[in-house]
Amino acid sequence: MEIGDVVRLKSGGPLMTITSTHEDEEGIKTAWCEWFKDDSPQARNFNIDSLEKAEEKAVDWIGPLKKRNP
Numbered sequence: 811m812e813i814g815d816v817v818r819l820k821s822g823g824p825l826m827t828i829t830s831t832h833e834d835e836e837g838i839k840t841a842w843c844e845w846f847k848d849d850s851p852q853a854r855n856f857n858i859d860s861l862e863k864a865e866e867k868a869v870d871w872i873g874p875l876k877k878r879n880p
């Protein structure tokens with residue numbers, strides 16, 4: 811998995827974007843993921859093995875961001 815990939819936990823949950831990855835001295839790989847809950851940004855570090863890439867169909871519904879009217 812790479813930075814920019816859209817993922818979710820294998821057990822389910824919201825779509826998240828990987829914003830950084832890390833491998834420690836023991837070879838354990840983690841990904842820093844960010845997502846929104848309502849309008850509030852959320853972020854957390856997850857073990858890569860607990861994540862899966864989101865299916866294209868799940869990502870398609872997001873669509874392009876639209877400008878808000880002032």
